[in-house]
Amino acid sequence: MEYILQTQKLCKKYGKFKALNDLTINVPKGSIYGMVGRNGAGKTTLIRVITGLNNPTSGEFSLFGVKNNDGKLLETRRKMGAVVETPSLHPEMSAKDNLIQQTKALGISDEKLDDILKLVGLANTGKKKAKNFSLGMRQRLGIAFSLVGDPEFLVLDEPINGLDPQGIIEVREMIMRLNQEKGITILISSHILDELSRLATHYGFIEHGHVIKEMSAEELDKACRTSLHVNVNDTNILAEVLNGMGAEYRLYSPNEADIFTPMQVTPLVLALNEKNCFVNTMSERHESLESYFMGLVGGVHNG
Ligand SMILES: Nc1ncnc2c1ncn2[C@@H]1O[C@H](COP(=O)(O)OP(=O)(O)O)[C@@H](O)[C@H]1O
Numbered sequence: 001m002e003y004i005l006q007t008q009k010l011c012k013k014y015g016k017f018k019a020l021n022d023l024t025i026n027v028p029k030g031s032i033y034g035m036v037g038r039n040g041a042g043k044t045t046l047i048r049v050i051t052g053l054n055n056p057t058s059g060e061f062s063l064f065g066v067k068n069n070d071g072k073l074l075e076t077r078r079k080m081g082a083v084v085e086t087p088s089l090h091p092e093m094s095a096k097d098n099l100i101q102q103t104k105a106l107g108i109s110d111e112k113l114d115d116i117l118k119l120v121g122l123a124n125t126g127k128k129k130a131k132n133f134s135l136g137m138r139q140r141l142g143i144a145f146s147l148v149g150d151p152e153f154l155v156l157d158e159p160i161n162g163l164d165p166q167g168i169i170e171v172r173e174m175i176m177r178l179n180q181e182k183g184i185t186i187l188i189s190s191h192i193l194d195e196l197s198r199l200a201t202h203y204g205f206i207e208h209g210h211v212i213k214e215m216s217a218e219e220l221d222k223a224c225r226t227s228l229h230v231n232v233n234d235t236n237i238l239a240e241v242l243n244g245m246g247a248e249y250r251l252y253s254p255n256e257a258d259i260f261t262p263m264q265v266t267p268l269v270l271a272l273n274e275k276n277c278f279v280n281t282m283s284e285r286h287e288s289l290e291s292y293f294m295g296l297v298g299g300v301h302n303g
């Protein structure tokens with residue numbers, strides 16, 4: 001497999017604190033790579049190191065196969081676009097005029113700007129000034145900035161953070177378009193896990209500056225267990241019956257539970273009925289990305 005970004009035991013220390021601790025990550029060419037971790041896990045630190053805003057303390061990384069200590073890295077970084085901090089927009093200018101400023105600053109032609117505006121879904125904003133944009137529109141204009149240099153690799157630090165549901169859908173669709181129509185490899189970080197599911201093709205789970213698990217969406221799908229979700233009148237009785245069967249389960253409330261051990265439904269319902277435990281509803285469920293991550297790291301998710 002060809003990789004756009006690889007890191008090898010990357011460390012970044014602030015004083016004695018290791019914000020990145022032997023972090024190893026592999027971003028395949030053509031992927032949408034979801035970097036998932038709680039607040040403070042080290043996501044922004046990693047992005048700052050690979051974009052050149054910070055130097056690593058030790059370890060190495062390569063971008064498009066070029067190592068971080070290679071003189072060619074600076075030139076290679078031109079193939080990468082990133083939105084790390086909120087980019088500074090000109091509030092009194094339209095989306096297109098903002099982009100024209102950006103092309104001037106970079107000394108490149110502005111012939112592709114209409115294409116870029118279309119890609120980020122801002123083609124119809126005309127003379128509307130950036131200061132009157134919604135947060136989602138501003139976020140997408142920020143991403144448009146990073147597209148001006150025609151990148152093959154796009155790095156987005158929590159692009160969905162703070163958006164309303166409509167804004168989330170728009171940014172997700174834009175990310176899909178950039179990946180599918182333009183073939184851009186995308187690294188996207190988030191602490192809100194379910195925003196990345198159905199979007200990412202690969203995942204890296206990061207905790208305390210370390211990647212604890214890397215997997216493809218397919219592998220994740222297989223790893224997430226299917227459960228039988230039940231609503232009953234008394235989960236205490238349910239637990240008693242399931243214990244008797246040696247089944248694995250999780251109780252959520254006096255009425256709700258998930259049963260993980262595959263089993264026949266009829267004998268279970270009959271056994272429950274005998275003890276006056278009545279089943280209200282029953283449905284098959286797929287474990288969510290959130291729940292899988294919780295199982296990996298343990299503890300309460302603080303997102
Ligand atoms: N400049 C800095 N000086 C000291 N500590 C920092 C600095 N930047 C980040 N950190 C610490 O490094 C850890 C990782 O931060 P960060 O990469 O921003 O996490 P994330 O983006 O996953 O929320 C946090 O504990 C944070 O407080």
Ligand SMILES: [Mg+2]
Nearest residue numbers: 043044045158
């Ligand atoms: Mg961050």
